[in-house]
Amino acid sequence: MTVGGCACPFASRRALLAATAGLAGAIAGHRARADTAPAPAADRVPFRGAHQAGILTPQQSHVSFAAFDVTAPHRAALIALLRSWTEAAERLTAGATAAPLGADVSQPGADSGEALGLGAARLTLTFGFGPGLFEQNGADRFGLAALRPSALVELPRFNGDQLVPERSDGDLAVQACADDPQVAFHAIRQLARLAAAAARLRWVQAGFLPRARAGETPRNLMGFKDGTNNPSAADAAAVVWAGAEAPSWMQGGSYLVARRIRIALEHWDRTGIDFQEQTMGRRKYSGAPLGAHHEFDPLPLDATDADGNPVIAENAHVRLGAPASHGGTRLLRRGYAYDDGVSVTAERWPPWRQGLAYDAGLFFLAYQRDPRDGFIRIFETMAKLDALNQFTTHTGSAVFACPRGIQTGEFIGAALFASG
């Protein structure tokens, strides 16, 4: 048996020889074991339920996020894709291969194999539908236009946006979160492969969080604690789940806004700690709001200093993001740091340095009941006024409707197609 320089992927002679020698059976045995060993329960997040996992699920350490352009010519092909994704997602989140590996060694494996033995690693797969699924250049490709939620609007152009098309938008999205980067990567890779005939990758983004310390808020790449004021688990349900105002297929679902935010880390690092704290509205090391003492103290938005100036500046990041600044509007942030190396860039603020700089920052992910009363409402003001903007550049943007969870026998988004 020799490869002999042949690049042909289907080497039937070798397959035959292997089968004759009984090797195929031995290999199949290996596969069956790798394929069926169940992941420990603590390592698994149930895929099915009233809501999709990966939204209220406590954040895993890594994300691999993918947006797809749908190429399916008709509704049936789109449904077939969602059915195949559903089957694969149920297996992957249980720590199994995307499909049973099979015994025919002449054929490509049903799974690329790099997650064998890694368990489920708390993998969640969260699916979203972009505006283009409902309408693309005025065309109702899949007969879904009438079912588009009014809340699934295209995001407006925000002040300062420098969006790159290759990092923005998409008809379908999959957020893979896991406590192992290879498990998250593997899941997206399998789904992309299953999509080959019906959708193609448009962009992907990896991200990470620091290792969790019980009860501690993780710090972002600006060195500040990030997420202190996120809704608690108890409060989050009212913040994220669409209700009776939504089409029935979206009731119990949530809207996801994704923004790739490059941070001028080199510039930030040259600013004084006091300036950083004024910009943010919190102390850097303790996380306490300015004018307060402890991280979880309420923001003293009305407090003034001896000169009558607000202790938390009018353009401080936490003030502009606070629910009190937007009639109580909240969203659930679920972002990750990203690190895409260095590239040539020009800083947007004095001293306008140019050269190689980190392409790193925040892959912002936020879930909400309605983006119009969530991210859009909050960020329209922040994009204009936030003192932090001089260090941040939004280079990618997308919005998706993530349908409610599914029960046994349903496929992802089944209710959308049932109602259409």
Place this chain on the structure above:
Amino acid sequence: MTVGGCACPFASRRALLAATAGLAGAIAGHRARADTAPAPAADRVPFRGAHQAGILTPQQSHVSFAAFDVTAPHRAALIALLRSWTEAAERLTAGATAAPLGADVSQPGADSGEALGLGAARLTLTFGFGPGLFEQNGADRFGLAALRPSALVELPRFNGDQLVPERSDGDLAVQACADDPQVAFHAIRQLARLAAAAARLRWVQAGFLPRARAGETPRNLMGFKDGTNNPSAADAAAVVWAGAEAPSWMQGGSYLVARRIRIALEHWDRTGIDFQEQTMGRRKYSGAPLGAHHEFDPLPLDATDADGNPVIAENAHVRLGAPASHGGTRLLRRGYAYDDGVSVTAERWPPWRQGLAYDAGLFFLAYQRDPRDGFIRIFETMAKLDALNQFTTHTGSAVFACPRGIQTGEFIGAALFASG
């Protein structure tokens, strides 16, 4: 106190106010605590010793690797950089900030802060000197040309190389490995900032491994176990450390070859399992060599099938990489998977698909006693013959001399400058 739209990083009025109000002292207190809490011993890898850490250290889960171009005008500035890196590295690998944070809030922090509270996470920082430090365009910038090891050669152009200058070479290198991606990222960021007057980032590369399972060889993104035949800890010393043949400053050091290897994952996934196994020379699921039964069985390189053909093909990856194929030559691989998203590419083999494809694969790192009798010797053959080449493209390349470890009071590479 208000930021008031001012982009000036040095806001002395606010600093004065903060100091007057006693806030500076409170902040300094926070800093002192964050700064001095020692990392648990199990979480720390000693920075000083006969050899640099990060070579024989059991692999951590994440790498952040940086190569720098030196801009220092003279030898003293280069030495000052290495001294400052040494001080910072000793602190960082102990889980501390790069420097004491200080109490003057009007000034930039001595550390960007995102690793506060994360501990040492087994951080290792391994430093290397590229050929350009000894000679650049024929110039002996730092009076080191006479001390260049004969083993520190520029790598030849290998068959199939598609090297990108922005991902290759460098005068200095730092390999940061840690069990937390944010700890590794943070360390490189601090060193890059300390280098500002003497060196600038040329390229950086992040990578990851799957979560370690005791006694299991991790799988690479091709789905195969990777590292089975790596030298054991007992054997590695003879493989990696330069001896009496090297200049005295390099005795106990090691040579690092870094290669960024893009893998055509989509193409690989369309090939049969049997073909993949023939290409690799091992079984995909068990890791056993073809013609053997268990992962750690010796490679049966002389075994033939009933037709007289070798069971492990002449161009199989494991055969061409085996020490027996190169007069016993070995190296220590210490690579990581990388995932840099998707980009437009053209496959190099039938069916020559073009379009968006993963820019993902292997960030290959290998240590050896002499690259001429290590990577170069092995890869000159593999680059021409390895059946795996149809799926791999080397897009980045660099070589560095990593000096021996240092004792208390020495700085990185001190022996190089002492001998010069």
